[in-house]
Amino acid sequence: MLAYGELICDITEQVTNQWQVGENFAVLSSMQAISFQVILKAVFGLEDGPRYEKLHEFLITILNPKIPILRTVLLLFPSLRQDLGAWSPWGKYLRLRQQIDQLIYAQIQERKAQPDPSRTDILSLMMAARDEAGEPMTDLELRDELMTLLVAGHETTATSLSWALYWIHHQPQVREKLLQELDKLGEQPDPNAIFRLPYLNAVCSETLRLYPVAVSGLNRLVKSPLQIGEYNFEPGTLLIPSIYLTHHREDLYPESKQFKPERFLERQFSPYEYLPFGGGNRRCIGMAFALFEMKLVLATVLSRWQMELSNGKPVKPVRKGLLFSPAGGVRMVVKGKRPQNQSVLQTSSSSA
Ligand code: HEM
Secondary structure: OHHHHHHHHHHHHHHHOOOOOOOEEEHHHHHHHHHHHHHHHHOOOOOOOHHHHHHHHHHHHHHOOOOHHHHHHHHHOHHHOOOOOOOOHHHHHHHHHHHHHHHHHHHHHHHHHOOOOOOOOHHHHHHHOOOOOOOOOOHHHHHHHHHHHHHHHHHHHHHHHHHHHHHHHHOHHHHHHHHHHHHOOOOOOOHHHHHOOHHHHHHHHHHHHHOOOEOEOOOEEOOOOEEEOOEEEOOOOEEOOEHHHHHOOOOOOOOOOOOOOOHHHHOOOOOOOOOOOOOHHHOOOOHHHHHHHHHHHHHHHHHHEEEEEOOOOOOOEEEEOOEEEEHHHOEEEEEEEOOOOOOOOOOOHHHO
16 A cells, blocks of 8 residues: 555645646546546556556546436447447447557556566556466456446545545634644654544545445345345345435434534444445445545645635535535635645655
């Protein structure tokens, strides 16, 4: 994780260095830029250069279609998926996918030609893995895994970070307490020390409780008779765990619509009471990475920048596919750098 810590901090500094004092901007876009670059570098193992630039451009285009409803219609009605040339919606999608595949396969081939056991990116770890029969993953499997991690990990983390920045600035006392905690670590804290900060952890936990970005977990199919509480379920029943409703049980979380990080300092919640990353053996595999990223990005942004919400109106959640996203992307105004201009990151290039 330490290697990823340096990367996350450097990328956060690079992206936020583009902010202009007085600028009114949507935090979500900056957080998307950070989480996207973190995945391309930490998971795909890409380095700056033409392949990174091209893959970045093509993936952004495929993940953020200009007319999202068109993509949904094509997914729902397979008969509409006709390749009628490069200008037809499905034809355009297929060509883009082919270009992305070529770049990913080129990356895999390069790794095979120049193996380097010291690499820590997820692609390298997956390429080193062997199944029970001693076989490595095929190129197709590697491509599929990379794309799954990108799709599952990019928007979720960016949305959670945007909610966190919203709540932290909506309640100035939360920001003050966080800064006091961060400043106590001194000028060059270790990313692991940031990860262990209790109040920062409580703020992230409460952010993921109040509007969990994944409103529900993935579907579960009952295989043998099952009793949960007073309910009995027969085999074949489809269950969809509601994360949102669990997180708003008033018996567990009094005044559940209020942002109160202290709840997580006062007591511990069981995996059946608090489940922003789902649960059981299909729980989110990116949980540790996502929490590490959230804490380092927040620590870097807060210790370097003074910002305010652009207006005092409460930001409401809107459904964006399966995610609970902040309406408008959380608009904020950059007021300036923090006076002491402390950098939380010992390793970042700009603070060196
Ligand atoms: C704050 C950020 C994130 C949140 C809130 C989140 C939440 C979730 C949830 C609720 C599930 C469903 C689990 C279940 O049904 O039990 C899930 C699955 C998954 N997540 Fe995440 N996730 C986040 C970040 C990430 C990241 C960074 C990655 C990878 C880099 C990732 C990869 C996955 C994968 C591959 C699955 C499917 C697991 C399976 O089916 O076995 N997630 N995530």
